[in-house]
Amino acid sequence: MTTVTYAVRDSATMLRRNVRHMVRYPSMTLMLIGQPLLFLLLFVYVFGGTMGAGLPGAPAGDRGDYLTFITPGILMMTVASVSIGTAVLVATDMTNGIIDRFRTMAIAKSSVLTGHVLAAMIQTAHALVVIFGVAFLLGLQTAASAAQWLGLVGLLALLSFAMTWFTVALGLASPDPETASNLPMIFVLLPFVGSGFVPVESLPAGLRWFAEHQPFTPIMDTFRGLLAGSPDGSDALWAVGWCVVIGSAGHLWSRRLYRTRAAG
Structure with missing residues (x-):
């Protein structure tokens, strides 16, 4: 077999290992899905009436309008939550x-991290299905075409891939699991200071500038445009660009940290 074939085989083995961990210990998966689900219910039923009425262009806004507005932010939060x-x-x-045991085995070094990334993407897909299911039960309305749904799924997959590689690097950089659980929390909080829950136009000047230029805002705006059936090409380009930057940085950082920590 070629080197690539060995790497694929070993990555599949590591993927099975991580999937079995998810199946045997479902509590973490439930907790990671529960957080964005709780925010979805909280914001729709507690704040939805007031916040929906304040949306621009929706003078008769209600909880349904606000549900449509915040769903992209909840999707963003779901991907970030699973990456923790x-x-x-x-x-x-x-x-x-x-890892010391793996180093003594004749396996591709890249397979350990690849297995984590692929398993996380499967976990993220399950979480997103749950979030979408609940959102539709709550009354989510969408005008997306089949092509736009395909674009939305593709962008969610790209975001999941990018975020997972970056949080793999954060896990490698952490001295213990407790620190690793705290470092990625910034990704869960960023939708709150972006366009996730309120229009950026409603924010104070300094915070508005940050919200307009942080990576998650164009990603959430692209989600929103795709669900509405009217995506903005400029936002989409920025969204894909930020995903590529985050994923590339995470992948390169992960490889470097894995080599140095495993060698140590």
């Missing part, structure tokens, strides 16, 4: 000695 679990699992592997 990935950071914890990577940090756990690095501190409990299993």
